[in-house]
Amino acid sequence: MAADGNSKFKRIGLQFAFWGVLIILFGTLMVNFVNIGQPNQLSAYDDDWDDLSAFRQDINDMGIKTKSLVSSPLLLEELEDPRNVTFVIAGVERDTISLPQFSGDSVVTFASEDGYSPGEVDAIVEFVIKGGTVIVFEDYGYANTIAEKFGVKFKRAQLFDTVYVHELDYNYIWTCMQLSPCGMNGTVIDTETIESHSRWNSSDALSGRHICAVWADLMALNGTTISKDEAGLCAQHHQDGVIEYNASYQMLLNNITSIDIDESSKHSAMITQGIRAVSSSEATIDINGDGEIQLSTNTKTPDLWGQFNLSIEVCASVTCSPFEAGGRVHFIADGSTLINAIYDYEGFNAGKYGPVTKEIPANDNRKWALDVIAEALMGLDPVTGMPLGEPSPTAMVIFDESRHVQSNVATDTYNMLYFVLVYFTGEGLAKLLLFIGLFVLFEGVLLKKKDPDPWRHVFSIIYYGFGDANRYSYYAKTNKIKQVFLSKVRNQNGLTREEFDSMPARELQAMIADPVLVKFVFENRDFTLEQTVAIVKRVKVWGRV
């Protein structure tokens, strides 16, 4: 009973140990992948001052579906109509999970670069080639894997410019969406320096103009006035019953970096690269991040000074026009361009997103963002190819939440598991592994999973034979037979052991009275098997009357 108890305790202990080790291993694994950080920011689904809820709400109000992507951009491959989808990446706050995958030349590799795995970047490139629009807002994060694929590169160091908002601080930089930088007149933007968007203000009647300008012209030709609700995707330009498209954008950025053009890594499928916004020529970049600007070449890491790119557009078509096939990518050197505080500055200043210490000045971030959306998602007449003002029926904006640090374990674990799921159903090598895994699973079920045996009463009485087979040969030896025979003689004649031992041989011979047995008793020699058998027979019958 005690042994049973010990065995039971050992078994329970072993199980505890097993599950303990398993949980520790799983926990260790999760700690490597689950990254709990600051409260969620730059999320389209939170409504703090540093989230993107106002932008998403505007999109929804225009009748466009919005979705979040919490797993992996691999899912972009599954979209049926990428032409009418815009993928928004606002801040890449964390690295990808390094999982094995096939590279282009069918070699198994691990994603070692920042931000996105090669498979995910390829999915984004394919998405753009098929006509999708991507907007990448990034400053010091991990977006370079995407950027480099499109021939640009984020500097990932803070840029300081003289064109900043004096009422706030030097982190708030003014920039204009135009090829030349806008300047300052005292503490405010010099309106004389504000020009127009380099692509959306072309003289080209169709492909060189913003789609809202084209649609406004169509409306003007028809001579119809429209309400703001009817203005659809161009409502941000609605004025007095008509669309008054204005291509100048005075953008407010916060904590920005710069974007370099990297021709060496330009993707072959991308045709056009256009700079859309630049800093002033007196901007500096704190390369080493020490908070000081040291331009001397004597320093170990000299900081940079000059004019830097703040926005670059890369297109899969020559004109970047929405009337041509192929999509585009907008790179903005600030991850917080569309945060509620700047995007919805009126709401922010009114205290909609919390207490206000300093007011955010008016800016055109919202107008620019909505113009990008209008260009990307406005429906075209299938016959004439002209814009319809309304979003395409399949229009959708997808916010990438997969690289945002989550504020709790459950959300981050969910995202991570979803990422793994998408990885195993989207990546070539993972698919292969998954097939093997499913095969092993089925084999395991086949081999290991047994139904309980049917009950059946078995009548079984233990057949315990007992005997000592070793002694049988001993009982066939001559000396043993002789001893048994002499015992028989002694018993038959009622003699004690002592009497028998002291008896003369002649008397014993007379007592035996059988010459063969006498010879057997008194002659010490070997007997053949036949002779022994004959002697045993004689011993057996000896003494019977």
Add this chain to the structure above:
Amino acid sequence: MWTRKASFTFAGGISLILIGMMISNHQMMILGLSFVAFIVANSWISGHGDVEVQRTLSADNLYKGDDLYVELLVTNRSSRRTQTLEVYDNVPHEMKLRSGLNQMKMNLGPGESARIRYVLRCPLRGHFSIGPVSLRYRNTFNLSVEEMFVDHHSDMIVFPQLRDVEEAFIRSRTPKMYTGATTLRTPGPGTEFYSLREYVPGDPFKNINWKAFARTGDLMINEKCRDAVTDLYIILDSRDIARIGTVLKNPLEMGTVAAASLANFFLQRRDSVSLIIYDEKLSYLPPDTGDKQHFKILSSLAGVAPKGAMPLQAVTNSLAARFSRGSPIFIISSCEGDGTVPAAIRDLVGRGHEVTVLSPSSIDFERLVSRIPRMSYEVLKIERQNRMTSLAGFGSQVIDWMPDMDLSQALLQVRGY
């Protein structure tokens, strides 16, 4: 617990979902989801084992070889159906199902009952227990199966068989050693009426003659004739060596049959019988008469198992003081592997006991399970014969009991060697 079918369905569902995701096939994913949903939905409609069981046995005590009638009543005490419920009554594997089945599949509604009837044959003596009742319930689609048991046991004792030995003693060529209870014409404990006397304090009330009290007004006591009884001692060898042979035919089994039959015979004659069993220790049941003693002896014999190697002389030496003077002693032993047997018997005979050695022939039992070379067998037999002869030489009655020989037939050969 999921069945194999459920595991396959679930694994198939998951596989279909994943493969559907891989190849962007929504139909396949929906089919996979349906499989998984089917499993989940089924887990909500499982059966249960909330039943009450009641077992009835035809007898609590029976003799080896007898049939036992068992009835198991299963009642669903829940307000739900049991779904497919399998009931299995755990029967000791030493018992043989003679008719019926000790299991049944049922689907009982709330409050419904079902009966399982079966008959067992008990070929082995011993203390046995039927139970617990195992339950296995499945859901409608056989996707999950759970097992539990109801801890309901029925204990019983299977006594050794009783053989009729009276004929052996009637036809014996030797004078009757034991005459049984005889009445003496003196008052004392007994059964026959002797006389009436006046009540004295301390007399048991059950002996008061109430009719005489009614007639005379004085308390009168019935006095009985004293019965003279013989104290008979049966010594059973239960050492490990007594299990030579098969499970049904070995010196111990035959010894228990002999001890039970002899005890039954002498107790019926109102003799006083004692049972001594020695194996690794000594078990002594003091001499007594009556049905209670009979039950005690049979219970003891039912639980005997071969073990140990206590010498006979240790038994006789420790109990010598308890043996009534001149009382007959039956020693049931193969006399194998114990060099103290001759000395023990010599001592007992020397103290005036009538000693009878009933010795199952162990070499012949061994022959049932082991191929003994003919010559070795003959020599072994001669050696055993020598041993029996020497025991007889000490004045005991020796019976060489062969495996295929009936007990009464064996007892008939009581003779001097």
